Amino acid sequence: xxxxxxxxxxxxxxxxxxxxxxxxxxxxxxxxxxxxxxxxxxxxxxxxxxxxxxxxxxxxxxxxxxxxxxxxxxxxxxxxxxxxxxxxxxxxxxxxxxxxxxxxxxxxxxxxxxxxxxxxxxxxxxxxxxxxxxxxxxxxxxxxxxxxxxxxxxxxxxxxxxxxxxxxxxxxxxxxxxxxxxxxxxxxxxxxxxxxxxxxxxxxxxxxxxxxxxxxxxxxxxx
Numbered sequence: 001x002x003x004x005x006x007x008x009x010x011x012x013x014x015x016x017x018x019x020x021x022x023x024x025x026x027x028x029x030x031x032x033x034x035x036x037x038x039x040x041x042x043x044x045x046x047x048x049x050x051x052x053x054x055x056x057x058x059x060x061x062x063x064x065x066x067x068x069x070x071x072x073x074x075x076x077x078x079x080x081x082x083x084x085x086x087x088x089x090x091x092x093x094x095x096x097x098x099x100x101x102x103x104x105x106x107x108x109x110x111x112x113x114x115x116x117x118x119x120x121x122x123x124x125x126x127x128x129x130x131x132x133x134x135x136x137x138x139x140x141x142x143x144x145x146x147x148x149x150x151x152x153x154x155x156x157x158x159x160x161x162x163x164x165x166x167x168x169x170x171x172x173x174x175x176x177x178x179x180x181x182x183x184x185x186x187x188x189x190x191x192x193x194x195x196x197x198x199x200x201x202x203x204x205x206x207x208x209x210x211x212x213x214x215x216x217x218x219x220x221x222x223x
Contacts, residue, residue, distance in 0.1 A: 001214075004207050007191030031202050036209040040098075041122035043216035047097060048123070050220045054094030055125040058153075059134045059180035060117060062089040062110040065188070071199030075105025086196050088184070088208065089113035091121065096179035096186075097219045098212040099123070103205055110138045115147050132156060134177040187211050 002017065003010065010027075013020045030036065047053065067074040067086045077085030085106030091099045100121035104113055125131060133153040135144070137160045148155045158177075188194045190211045198204040217223045 001210070004190050004192045004210055007195065007197075009197070027206070028203070031206040036206040036213065037122060040209045040213035040216065043213040043220070044097075044099070044123040046222065047216050047220040050222075051095075053097065053099070053123070053125070055129045055131050057094035057132050057134065057176050058091060058099065059094075059096075059177045060089070060091045060114065060139070061136060061177070061180045061184065062087050062113060062138075063184045063188075064088075064106045065194060065196060067106075067196040069197055069199055071196075071204075072201035073103055073105055074196070075107040077106035080106075086204070087113070088187070088193075089117045090180055090184060090187075091117050092180045092183050094176065094179065095219065096183045097216050098183060101208055101212060103201060103208065111141050111144050114139065114144050118147070118151050130154070136177060183215065186215055 002008070003013070010024045011020055013023055017023055044053065064077050064079060064085050064087050066077070066080065067084045070084045074084050074086050076082040087104045087106050087108055087110075088101060089104065089110065090101050093099055100117045100119075102113055102116045102120050104116075131151075131153045133148055133155055135148075135155065135157045137158045140157050140160050144157070145155055156176075187208070190207075192207055193211060196204050198207070214223065
């Protein structure tokens with residue numbers, strides 16, 4: 001957690017945490033055992049029990065961050081002069097609690113990550129729940145509609161070109177997609193996620209899962 005919050009390199013860990021090699025070895029063992037994803041799942045179960053996951057209105061979006069050292073699932077960032085970067089595709093419930101996440105190269109289109117993000121959910125909704133998903137215009141493709149419908153979602157996709165039309169009908173409806181953007185902002189406050197230093201995607205994804213678990217427990221008011 002100290003590494004995740006501060007972004008400090010493993011070799012610079014304070015001695016109070018023990019030998020840096022031992023700490024990193026334990027981290028690698030826990031990554032291999034899937035401890036951090038299980039922690040996130042347990043946090044979601046607790047949150048669902050105490051507050052209730054808002055399955056009715058979910059949101060998905062992607063964000064790109066820097067990855068100076070490159071590594072697995074990194075690629076040229078089209079918004080950062082082609083420098084090495086990583087994309088994080090995130091699904092949240094109606095309150096912004098993380099439900100699913102995948103990482104990919106920065107140049108991967110958001111629409112290509114929809115199915116992977118849905119498959120990455122550690123907790124699935126009951127069959128009886130009516131699910132809606134809010135997506136921006138980057139997901140305005142027929143194949144995205146087919147995927148989300150196959151996963152039992154009603155899709156609410158912002159269509160390309162709608163920005164130039166009359167906005168009165170949008171002003172009458174409640175904004176719901178912004179919660180995923182806020183959650184991306186929460187995750188970027190973990191400095192180890194703001195800039196990816198891990199070359200192994202498993203190590204980076206473990207830190208992402210730890211951040212998701214922390215955010216979920218905060219939403220359950222347990223931290």
